[in-house]
Amino acid sequence: MYKNNYSWQQLNEHSEFIKPLHLRELFQKYRQNYQQNFCLQHNGLILDFGKQRITAKTLQLLRNFADQMQIQTWIQKMLNGEKINHTEHRAVGHIKLRAGNNAPPEVKNVLRRMENFADQIHNATWKGHSGKAIKNIVSLGIGGSDLGTRMVVIALSALHLPQVKLHFVSNVDSADLVKKLTSLNPETTLFIVESKTFTTQETMRNAESAKAWILNFFHEKSKNFSGNLVENENEIVKKHFVAVSTNIEATQKFGIPPENVFEFWDWVGGRFSLWSAIGLPILLAVGKKHFADFLAGANDMDEHFIHSDLDKNLPLTLALLSVWNTNFLNAPSFAVFPYSQSLTRFPRYLQQLEMESNGKTVDRNAQIVDFATSPIVWGTAGTNGQHSYFQLLHQGGQIVASDFICVKKSDFPEFITDSKNKNSQHLQQHQNILLANCLAQSAALAFGQTADEAKKYGISDDLLAYRTFKGNQPSTTLILPELTPFVLGQLLALYEHKVFCLGVLWNLNSFDQWGVELGKHLAGKILPFFKDKNNTKNDEVFNNLDSSTQLLLDSLLKC
Ligand code: F6P
Numbered sequence: 171m172y173k174n175n176y177s178w179q180q181l182n183e184h185s186e187f188i189k190p191l192h193l194r195e196l197f198q199k200y201r202q203n204y205q206q207n208f209c210l211q212h213n214g215l216i217l218d219f220g221k222q223r224i225t226a227k228t229l230q231l232l233r234n235f236a237d238q239m240q241i242q243t244w245i246q247k248m249l250n251g252e253k254i255n256h257t258e259h260r261a262v263g264h265i266k267l268r269a270g271n272n273a274p275p276e277v278k279n280v281l282r283r284m285e286n287f288a289d290q291i292h293n294a295t296w297k298g299h300s301g302k303a304i305k306n307i308v309s310l311g312i313g314g315s316d317l318g319t320r321m322v323v324i325a326l327s328a329l330h331l332p333q334v335k336l337h338f339v340s341n342v343d344s345a346d347l348v349k350k351l352t353s354l355n356p357e358t359t360l361f362i363v364e365s366k367t368f369t370t371q372e373t374m375r376n377a378e379s380a381k382a383w384i385l386n387f388f389h390e391k392s393k394n395f396s397g398n399l400v401e402n403e404n405e406i407v408k409k410h411f412v413a414v415s416t417n418i419e420a421t422q423k424f425g426i427p428p429e430n431v432f433e434f435w436d437w438v439g440g441r442f443s444l445w446s447a448i449g450l451p452i453l454l455a456v457g458k459k460h461f462a463d464f465l466a467g468a469n470d471m472d473e474h475f476i477h478s479d480l481d482k483n484l485p486l487t488l489a490l491l492s493v494w495n496t497n498f499l500n501a502p503s504f505a506v507f508p509y510s511q512s513l514t515r516f517p518r519y520l521q522q523l524e525m526e527s528n529g530k531t532v533d534r535n536a537q538i539v540d541f542a543t544s545p546i547v548w549g550t551a552g553t554n555g556q557h558s559y560f561q562l563l564h565q566g567g568q569i570v571a572s573d574f575i576c577v578k579k580s581d582f583p584e585f586i587t588d589s590k591n592k593n594s595q596h597l598q599q600h601q602n603i604l605l606a607n608c609l610a611q612s613a614a615l616a617f618g619q620t621a622d623e624a625k626k627y628g629i630s631d632d633l634l635a636y637r638t639f640k641g642n643q644p645s646t647t648l649i650l651p652e653l654t655p656f657v658l659g660q661l662l663a664l665y666e667h668k669v670f671c672l673g674v675l676w677n678l679n680s681f682d683q684w685g686v687e688l689g690k691h692l693a694g695k696i697l698p699f700f701k702d703k704n705n706t707k708n709d710e711v712f713n714n715l716d717s718s719t720q721l722l723l724d725s726l727l728k729c
Contacts, residue, residue, distance in 0.1 A: 172541075177235035184231055185498035188223055192642050193616045200225040210484055212474050215660060216649040217484050221616040222491055222571075223499060223644045232490035233480045236675065241486065244674045245476060255439070255681035256534065262681050263437035264666070265472050267445035268465040268659070280432055280447050287412070287432075288453050291360070292333045299388055299402075299409045304360045305334060308350060309451045310376045311364030312340040314440030315414075317522050318662070319364070321515035322444065322452050322464070325658055328512070328581040329456045336455045339380075342372035347379055356387035356410070363413045364448055366440050368420035371690070377411075377424065384410045414447040439681045441522050442666060460655040467659025475667045485667030488573075488646070492668070493675050495571035495644055496542050504545040505563075505572040509552035509608040512581050512653055517549035520665060527669045527680035534677050543676050545571070553607045563615055564639050572615070572645045575661075576608040579652040608647070615643035699723055 172178035201208065201220060207229070208220035247254050251261045267277055290296035294303035309319065320338045330336075337354075339346050361384075363377045388406050404425060412430040413421040416438075421431045432447035444452070445465060453461040475485050495501040504524075508516045528544035549555065549572070563570050580601045591597075618641020621634045629637045648664075650657050673680030695711055696719075712720065 175235070175238060177231060177238045181228075181231050181235060181494070181498055184228060188225070188228060189499065191223070193221060193223060193644075194641070196223065196225065197617075202226075210482060210487060212478075212484055213470055213660070214651045214657065215484065215664075217487065217646065218649070219487065219491055219646040221612055221645045221647070222494070223642065224491075224494060228494065229481070229487075229490070232494060233486075235493070236480055236486060236490060236671070239675050239677070241480070241671060241674050244670075248670070249476065251437075255679060257679055257682045257684070258436075260439075260681070261437040262439065262442075263435070264439065264442035264445055267438065268468040268472065268663075270466065270469055276435070277446075280434070284432055284447055284450055284453055285458050287450075288458065291454060292331060292457065294333070296360075297409065298357050298360070299406045300357045300391070302357045303333075305358040306337060306354050307334050307360050307362060307451065307454055308337045308339055308354070308380070309362045309364055310339050310373055310380060311362075311414075311448070312370060312372045313522060313526075314443050315364040315366060315370075315373065315448055316340040317515070317519045318441070318444035319449055319451050321513075321519040322449070322658060322662075323455045324515055325512045325653060326452070326456050326460065326464075326655060328653075329460055329655070331455065331457050334454055336451050338451075339376055340372065342375050344379070347376050351380070351383055356384050359384070359410065361411050362450055363411065363415075363421075363424070363426070364450075365414070366416050366434070366438075366443065366448075368413070368415045368417040368424070371693070374424075381407060381411065381425070412450075414450055440683075441526055444662075456655065464655035464659040467654075467656035467661075468663035469659070470656070471660045471663035471667065475663070485664050486671050488664070488668040489671030489675060491644075491646060492545070492571070492672060495569070496545050499569055499571075499644070500542070501569040501571045501644070502542070502545055503568075503570055504547050505570055506547065506549040506575065507552045507555055507572060507608075507611075508549075508575040508577075509604050510575065510577045510581070510653060511551055513575065513577075514551040516551075516575070517547070519662075520549075521547045523665060523669055524672075526683050526686070528672050528676060528678055529685065530678050532678075534679055539676065539678075541676075543678060544672070552611070553604065556607065556611060560611065563643055564618075567640075570643060572612075572643070574608055574612050574645055574647040575650065576605055576647065577650045577653050578605075581653045612645045612647055614639065615641065615645060617641045696723065699727065 204220060207226045208218065210217045244254070248262050249265070251263065253259050253261050255262055266273055287296070291304055291307070296304055298304060309316065311319070316338060323336050337350050339350050361377070361380050363373065365373045368374070385403060385406060388402070407425045408427055408430060411426050412432065413424070413426045414432045414434065415421050416434055416436055418428065418431060418433060422428065432450060434443065434446035434448065438446050445468060449461070452464065475483060480486060492504065495504070506517050506520055508514070524547045525544050530543055531539055533539050562568070580597070618639035619637070621638045624634055624637040650661065669680055699712065715723070
């Protein structure tokens with residue numbers, strides 16, 4: 171609770187008025203000037219938040235709160251390059267990566283090198299060690315060095331170039347890598363090792379095993395003719411590995427020569443890094459023009475975010491609604507439902523973006539906050555979720571705030587509009603059904619169904635209680651015109667800035683992630699036992715483990 175924050179106090183009082191109101195009543199009495207008050211538009215995007223449990227006054231109070239928390243000042247601090255990631259003494263500069271002509275020279279330089287590399291892959295002038303063109307590219311990365319890039323590559327599958335196929339491996343479970351490798355030919359495969367630090371255990375393990383796979387293949391192959399294998403190793407790695415990292419020294423140690431390394435900088439946070447060279451797989455999948463459009467879309471949202479007034483600002487509005495639902499309506503979770511198969515990985519990307527950024531309880535003054543911060547983020551692409559967990563949303567009794575994202579046009583429009591395509595009429599029906607379901611779900615969640623209504627629909631008395639839906643679940647709906655690279659760029663930057671705003675509103679540093687360190691540290695202590703299976707007895711580290719972990723470890727070592 172912000173005890174000395176006047177706006178927060180006012181919101182608190184106001185929430186006592188809102189809580190007993192049902193969305194039905196809010197729509198009857200508090201939805202004047204609907205379009206003006208409960209809908210925002212920006213360059214093709216439409217954000218409808220009328221189904222949130224708010225009135226125009228709620229929005230006003232929330233915007234006052236943003237003002238009191240000095241949102242504009244914090245935006246300026248970020249733009250000025252101040253080290254607002256204070257616990258790591260770093261600036262937060264991902265906006266600069268998509269600034270087009272205004273981007274810093276080093277950003278433009280790396281982008282040019284990425285494009286040049288992509289050209290060589292696409293026109294097959296980059297050859298593998300045995301002289302064959304590269305057909306498959308495997309991105310090895312995890313977290314921010316995987317989730318965003320992978321999501322975008324999948325989202326833009328309608329635009330994939332035929333020359334290369336992109337693959338992703340992130341898990342340290344060898345099943346992830348092995349399943350991939352067994353379907354690939356080493357001679358035509360190239361790996362991109364994506365890691366900001368180049369020390370992440372999962373990525374480095376996968377990279378080492380991938381390197382061994384490539385080298386072993388060429389060693390075996392060379393047995394048929396004479397050649398100095400040891401000397402060749404560097405040459406082989408050079409043809410089959412590139413890296414994206416801030417740690418140039420480590421990439422070299424791994425054996426990747428500097429000309430194969432695409433660098434980025436410590437002012438790019440991992441989960442905000444897909445606009446940097448970390449996005450290389452996107453460029454390879456869809457080509458220069460589409461990658462430039464993707465960056466331009468994000469830049470368009472940056473401009474909107476930086477220059478719009480508080481009452482017109484889409485990212486800020488999403489953040490304020492999140493504060494309202496989390497802190498004043500006590501909704502513990504937030505679900506995102508993209509009604510688009512292409513956005514199927516968007517919820518996973520958003521999980522890291524929101525929860526790694528704002529899943530914190532220590533504020534910028536090193537004080538423990540006494541209010542809820544990031545909700546648990548979850549969701550899947552619609553309509554699939556409707557046939558699994560939507561039952562709980564409709565009748566489970568918990569408040570779940572959600573964002574519905576729908577895309578007006580299908581991503582494969584040529585299949586639908588091509589008159590020669592005999593299936594086009596059938597395919598159009600898919601899009602119609604998808605959109606109808608999206609609208610139906612948010613309306614059903616908002617308004618529910620009373621017993622009287624159920625009766626009118628002919629439900630028998632003994633089933634009335636079961637066929638009644640409480641409704642009153644708050645949601646926002648975002649309409650995207652179509653899933654172009656530009657629109658996708660707008661979408662991701664929209665949520666990035668929402669996360670930034672939430673950090674300001676909750677007074678958190680959204681750009682560090684100390685919480686993930688403890689587990690890494692403990693894994694480092696436990697790993698040696700698996701390497702040397704006999705050393706648990708009388709071992710000091712083992713004896714200091716809790717008895718549960720000791721038992722589990724012993725059981726696993728006996729396997
Ligand atoms: O999960 C912790 C984390 O540091 C993330 O923030 C980051 O995106 C991920 O690990 C991968 O890190 P790196 O790019 O350094 O391999």
